[in-house]
Amino acid sequence: MTDKVCRVVATIMGVPAGGVNEDSSPASLPAWDSLRHMKLILAIEEAFGLQLADDEIVSMTNVRSIVALLERKREVRA
Amino acid sequence: MKNPYVAGQHVYLRHPTAQDAEGRWHEWLSDEDTTRWLVLQHWPNSIESQREFYEASKKSHDRLVLSVIDKESDKHIGVCNLSAINWVHRFCDVAVVIGEREYRTGPYVVEAMALLLRTAFLRLNMRIVRSSFVDGNESSKIIHDVFRFKEVGRIEKLFWDRGQYVDNVIAALSQRDWMSRNAIVPPSE
DSSP: OOOHHHHHHHHHTOGGGGGGTTOTTTTTTOOHHHHHHHHHHHHHHHHTOOOOOOOHHOOSSSSHHHHHHHHHHHHOOO | OEEEEOSSSSEEOOOOOOHHTTTTHHTTTTTHHHHOOTTOOOOOOOOHHHHHHHHHHHSSSSSEEEEEEEETTTTTEEEEEEEEOOOTEEEEEEEEOOOSSSSSSSSSHHHHHHHHHHHIIIIOOOOOOEEEEEEEHHHHHHHHHHHTOOOEEEEEEEEEEEEEEEEEEEEEHHHHHHHHHHOOOOOOO
């Protein structure tokens, strides 16, 4: 899960895959501006086949929170 | 938080104050980059005209103007509104501007839009929220996509943008679609 999220983040931010980890955030990745943040939301929805609610979208502030959100949703689905 | 009208994780929205009107609000609406995509905001803005707008907004029943406040610093970072509110047919227009540049990264604009849509659909019982943006404004297009606005039309070459005429894209989001996506049972109409 984390690896896939990191790959999506790296693609959207235009950085090498190895440059993104669970601690990555807008503070650590200069490319993570509001435009790319919104692109990331759409890319995560597409990559994981989800449609997110507004409060879930708002909770996606860094890699760790994105992974946590996706894991919660996976538990609900299971 | 001071007098929050609706609050999120990073920002809250509240009624504008006279201090807001005396602050940097008027500067945001003069700045060339900020106003590039605000199709009706091409004239220089002044603190006097901002005061007039603020006074008028206090009395308006068809425009809800809210200041966007960073929760951590309690700083006024932007403004948003629901305008052209039609209480009979229950529709309105939506707009969000994050004026302070350092807050244009991160979650602020997304959260402000989420809070404003929640206000429109749950608190004011709007049925349709309309919006429009200039074709070519990538940020505007993407935030409409994130919140699942549907493009419902466009007026070709309506706006003048730095040397060329560009389309006006018209978008709309229904209360029913918004409630469905947010797992809220829609009302029967």
